[in-house]
Amino acid sequence: MAGLIYTALLSLDGYIADEEGRFDWAVPDAEVHAFINELTRACGTHLYGRRTYELMTGWETEPPAPDAPAEMRDFAELWQAADKVVYSRTLERVSTSRTRLEREFDPEAVRAMKRTAERDLLVGGPELAAHAVRAGLVDEWQLFLVPVVIGGGKRHFPDGVRARLELLAERRFGNGMVFLRYRTAPGGE
Template sequence: MGRLIYTSITSLDGYVADEAGSFDWSMPDEEVHSFVNGLDRSIGTYLLGRQLYEVMTYWDSVPAEGEPPAILEYARIWQAADKVVFSRSLSEVTAPRTRLEREFAPAAVRALVEASDGDVSVGGANLAGQALKAGLVDELQQLLSPVVIGGGKRFLPDGLRLELELLEERRFGNGVVFLRYRVLKGS
């Protein structure tokens, strides 16, 4: 049985993208990217909202030459995993190992996680918010960037209350801080 994990790079004030939808302030350096690769090695399936899927299709065609090792390694990790895209507006998905679902069905997601040999990642703040509110998320992993952006798309939805247990923390040379929490069920 896998775990459902929500991981994101955020600003210190809790945003995954600024008011214009940009996340260029969050680009990881080689050290942080290598660490994220380590986190994602256990992922067998990615659950994605439409916007994140559109961004992540980049990893299906990363050039084999001229990229740093961490980039090439992440591309291999991404390409080896299954993906499920939740969208009402996409007519199709074109990335390999990817299927389209029209509705987020908590019971189906729970069954997928329980049947999984690896962990399952939920990504995209809106989709992750639905999973959090449904009580499906087992872990939160946050990479806090040393920047305040003042508004945009929030990492966590308003109105959510969770009790958490800190499992791990790490500081990186560029000022990013990693926090890993277990979601205490019944909170």
């Protein structure tokens, strides 16, 4: 059975975007980007909410130029090769290949995807991930802590949810970012 992985880059105080919606402070350098690519390589399906999907479409609609850094070209290829499911009540249609649109997040449908998938699934974006966390679907948390405190904005973790986690791995990067990989503890949500 495949797992559902929630991956995010976040500030030390737990935000994925500041109060103006900016996240330029979280742009990964080449070392971190290459590491993210290796994590992404193991996943076959990406689940997105509308806003995250719209941000990510650039990897297909405006792929990196041939002279762009190798890690960016690699990520674009990985993203284009993955299946994508977008959950949105307002998006009229999807604009990328290998993508389907779902109007409602259905935990049972995601459980079925996990049972039948050959590779892990990624969930992106805090609002969609909150639904998955509340439904007990998140098996693994991959967090990239950015060495910055931004004081407010879009929170990474949903309110009203408790989860016990087991540390699986950690890694420090030259730019000061820290990667923490956790598994949801049995009976931990």
